[in-house]
Amino acid sequence: MTQAAQNARTRIGNSDLEIAPLALGGNVFGWTADRATSFDVLDAFTQGGGDFIDTADGYSAWAPGNSGGESETIIGEWLRERSSRDAVVIATKVSTHPQFSGLAAANVRAAADASLQRLQTDRIDLYYAHFDDTDTPLEETVAAFSELVDAGKVRAIGVSNYTADRVAEWFRIARAGGYHLPVALQPHYNLVERDFETNGLRAVAEEEALAVFPYFSLAKGFLAGKYRDAEDATAADASPRAGEAAEYLDDRGRAVLAALDAAADAHDAPVAAVSLAWLREQPTVAAPIASARNLDQLPALLASLSLELSADEIESLTAASA
Helix, strand or coil: CCCHHHHHHEEECCCCCCEEEEEEEEECCCCEHHHHHHHHHHHHHHHHHCCCCEEECCCCCCCCCCCCCCCHHHHHHHHHHHHHHHHCCCEEEEEEEEECCCCCHHHHHHHHHHHHHHHCCCCCCEEEEEECCCCHHHHHHHHHHHHHHHHHEEEEEEEEEECCHHHHHHHHHHHHHHHCCCCCCEEEEEEEHHHCCCCCCCHHHHCCCCEEEEEEEHHHHHCCCCCCCHHHHHHCCCCCCCHHHHCCCHHHHHHHHHHHHHHHHHCCCCHHHHHHHHHHHCCCEECEEEECHHHHHHHHHHHHCCCCCCCHHHHHHHCCCC
8 A cells, every 4th residue: 555545534524533535344244254254354454554444233133143233243342352442433323223223312322332332442433323213303313312422422423324305404403402413424325326416415415514435335246346247146155245236237337347447457456446446536425335254355445545546537437337
């Protein structure tokens, strides 16, 4: 990694949190990556210049035998064993854990305490409302999150999977009540999923100076160049989401892959790094989120930190995915 890449930092909205512009997704920890592999990935990520880890209390309740909180537990054990808490920024989320569903105030408080216990830490750096809860008055949720900041349990607030109107409403309520404002937004956004640009979310992120952290940045592996034909999705080493990734294999998807290949060849860089570098350069995006379920997948993610695409390359990718 170049010295420039090592020195590159981005601020999370109006908070005092600064990170390297790449978030390591923790959704695989305790699911497709066991404890030992997760530790290896976390070690290599931080050694390679990364310092921002994204997880959620519900990861990975969907996996057979899991009950939720597995990812946070592994990250917490890694933090304890490596004594590395002050060297990383931790984001987690509330609303999907089977025992802590929704965003009622009592639930938010209880879920935050449970996450702190699993993470073995005294504060959550960035705490997201994971999914909107229309059964709970938004005023109640906004106040609960702000109270966690006042209590010192949370440093900054984020929202994920909200519509633009609901994000704007959160800000109206927070300002009217004198509550802490969100600083981050986590939407679904990548080269082949670009609704974020037109559904109002980018506009509200610009208006409120929100740092945007897109999830599924590599379109479930498609934008890593892993799936070039339908057979790739059924290979023995394919991920559990390979079938969904292969759905992008239409004319548009192949045009995107061709543009990615051209940029990757020009920079002698992995296709995944090009995809992440394009996303990082989009307005309001602070850092893409990407997961690695083994050490082999991590170098391509870290390579994005030092990859600078030209204006022509960015435009070519943008046009191919239009």
